[in-house]
Amino acid sequence: MNSVTRLLALDIGNRRTGVAFAEVKAGFVMALDTLRHASEESLLDQVGSLVKQRGITELIIGLPRLPQGGEGSQAGKIRMLAAQLETELSLKVTLVDERYTSMTREKGIDPDAQAACALLSVVLDQRKREEEKIQ
Secondary structure (H helix, E strand, O other), X not given: XXXXXXXXXXXXXXXXXXXXXXXXXXXXXXXXXXXXXXOHHHHHHHHHHHHHHXXXXXXXEEEOEOOOOOEOHHHHHHHHHHHHXXXXXXXXXXEEEHHHHOOXXXXXOOXXXXXXXXXXXXXXXXXXXXXXXXX
């Protein structure tokens, strides 16, 4: 069994989904090509392929919250997709509040991929801090 933790982050949109990859032990985050999809089924298929290709052990998915912290209809849709991915791919899925991933847009870099990278960076930073507290 592979003991290397490989994360795939998704910033899910209606037609475009930003994707980023991280190998925790190596400590790097890498933007991948943004997925284009016309349906949820197409998105699920493409994510499933990426999971197999990259040996992913956990999915990180951005959860769009309202400014006050509540959840609107888009968050409900993301929660349903996350549950479906978790079941179909037999993977742990972690939802991350997108409000904590604010960032400046870098010129020439796909904004969807930047958002997915920001999600991964937040998770890696949180986990590193938690690890340091334990030690």
